[in-house]
Amino acid sequence: MTQTGVAVRAADGDGGRTPSTTRTTLRLSAVGRAWRAGVVAVLAVGFVAGSLVGDDHWWPFSPWRMFSTSSSPDGAVRVFVLEVTTPNEPGWREVPINLWVVGLNRAELEGRWPLVQERPEVLVTLADAHARLEPEQERWDGVRLVRRSTPMAGGVPDREATTDQPLAVWTADGGAQVLGS
Amino acid sequence: MSSATDHRPDDASPAPAGRPGRGRLSAWLFWDAPLARVAWLRLAVYAFVVVDVLWLHSTGRYHGAADPVWYSPLVLGDWLGVPAATVLLAEATRWGSVAFALAAMTGRAPRMLGWATALCWIWFQYIAFAYGKVDHDRADFLVALLLLPTVGAAHLSDRRRSEAAGFALRAVQLMAIATYFLAAVAKIRFGGWEWVQSATIARAVVRRGTVVSEWMLDVPWLLQAFQWGLLGAELLSPVIFVLALRWQRRVVGAWYLFHLATYAAITIAFWPHLVMMLAFLPLERALPAARRRWDRLRGREVDRGARQPLVAPGRDG
Known part of the structure; x- marks a missing residue:
């Protein structure tokens, strides 16, 4: 895991609505961000492709086709x-x-x-x-x-x-x- | 008061010296979120896993009793060589889900226990879906199960913020909203634009209607009007990300009402998705708020300190 990032103690920057103590913010390293962004990209490609050309066998990337077929009112x-x-x-x-x-x-x-x-x-x-x-x-x-x-x-x-x-x-x-x- | 644009770099804590500047998209995706919110969401997610495999979606285990001739492997199973279910395999993945989820609820070893829960739950879903019918509402929950452990340690009363937490929450939000939008894409792909004028919902009511909905069969225009509204709402769902925080939460509330009405009408609920939508809410404030309300109800003097929110409002989109 790359959430080794740098721990930053930052002064409150939100109008004094937090307690007056300092707050720790855990940053991500460049590598940590890169692989997470990659995961989002892969998921986006998978889900979009599944919705556009996939079928149920692609699960979990299958299309969200619940109630998606068009039924004739006279069928x-x-x-x-x-x-x-x-x-x-x-x-x-x-x-x-x-x-x-x-x-x-x-x-x-x-x-x-x-x-x-x-x-x-x-x-x-x-x-x-x-x-x-x-x-x-x-x-x-x-x-x-x-x-x-x-x-x-x-x-x-x-x-x-x-x-x-x-x-x-x-x-x-x-x-x-x-x-x- | 907050919106997607509120998470601009200068609204976040200052970046450590030497870090490159962050783009707007990056700042939005990796916002510094309260770790406590992730802890609460994980609690809800793992509690849901237990309820899900024991009660809500437990019947997949009966595929272990079905003859392997009915096994219809999914692409995932073909790639990984997943065999047909047996009673032992189905029960092992089911009870493995329960055991690991209960352990993960303690907050210990969040990565190991979180991913072990994910593996068991996903395999159990695979067993449920590899016999000819896929429940289309369950794929998004994988994102929560796989990404929430990446945050690492987080406690229910954690006062720290974290970009890893922000990323995980954002990914869950994106996935939850994507399901609406992609459901609209599927309607257009499979049903065509004429879907809105079709009898799809009427058929659903014929098959699974309740006293709440069966009278609507005599008013078919009402069901078609519902279909127009639903497709429109699904196509516009991504707009939620540019709304102010207050409106985001109202929209989430409206979606919850929609799901409640759906359940009342055709007894279908997209349970995992309902848990995913919690990622939009300030869960870490719920318990303190409930405590304050309880104290007020009991006529107690509310401690001034307790009024302080754990995490400051306005920075937590």
């Missing part, structure tokens, strides 16, 4: 839904997609949809993760990924027109397949 809100079956509950039922249930959250699963399209058998890993995270619960023998769409008109959602589209499924006895895109 649809689409979210992934996870449905499962168990030996004692063979009908599909919805379960939360979050980290403490399947080790991933919904946005992560949505972001990895290309992986599921390519290798639908990865859905079994969600059942495995659930078995590790909630061992007291019955093991899933079926996992189905569904896209739920709620249409919007003028920025107002029409919840009654919400539809579900199965995208991919894995079952213990039937294997895995992609159902939609």
Whole structure:
């Protein structure tokens, strides 16, 4: 560290608002200033470049893109839904997609949809993760990924027109397949 | 009364003999700040780390239970060869963050403990983000974690000033404000100028709305007006650095109100960023001021000496 600088005892120069004792100011050496200025320059270049041409994989220099996409007021809100079956509950039922249930959250699963399209058998890993995270619960023998769409008109959602589209499924006895895109 | 221009060289303590003259930018970047302010900010930063990994952003540890097939390494991980998370690694970085942050809060070994905290916290964030979703509000906090230790020893009642402290505080301020400006850049880059007329916030309310915000879905122009205001405020955010100190703090207060409203509306808060914004405030005066108020409330005679601020106002932008 170069904050070896020179300690200066300076007389109060602020209109007498400080106590009447002398005050110590620690100065930085030229080297100390130089490397700090260099750090600022590197950070500035990294963050600006990340914002202009980077993507999420550049983190921590990724763009600050929270709520940055432009959504049509007349489009649809689409979210992934996870449905499962168990030996004692063979009908599909919805379960939360979050980290403490399947080790991933919904946005992560949505972001990895290309992986599921390519290798639908990865859905079994969600059942495995659930078995590790909630061992007291019955093991899933079926996992189905569904896209739920709620249409919007003028920025107002029409919840009654919400539809579900199965995208991919894995079952213990039937294997895995992609159902939609 | 102070502004960026108040930190001109002749406002600072005289430079030691033999030092070259300082430019305006250099004097602004390396202003002589109260060391006590850094000590208080570090306390807040390390306390936040503990709260963050234990409660606010603790769920990244569950990635240790996810199958490695879901691991999607970031550039940083590719460069450094960071492996997929395991339960052990996730818990080690999490509890390492807690242990080092608690130790750093004592003020001892500020560099070693500060950087150890930074390493654990950053790795824990990496584990959280390397599975397909990055939380975009957390990068700026790295700057605080990495640069605050460079100041070295600083005590809560420290009466010294230091250029290293001034630099660290300025860097944290710059980074905090850059997040607003760069968020606007991202909106223009990804959403285009039509972002202000889009239904982006309406969708956020559909996905995560609360009783405070759901009625706004029936008044879509209100949400769009909010988007106009937000983009404008983000683009103008760097102006804070040329404002007088009093107005700087009002602007910081306004940003805090904005974040409060955001949380009420869509339950999203950019927690680390809220800590970063503390770098604009005279933290070292908060406790003495609270003590005086407490004494007044209890009807005590306030000691004349206690009225003296620890650090003189007017020089601490």
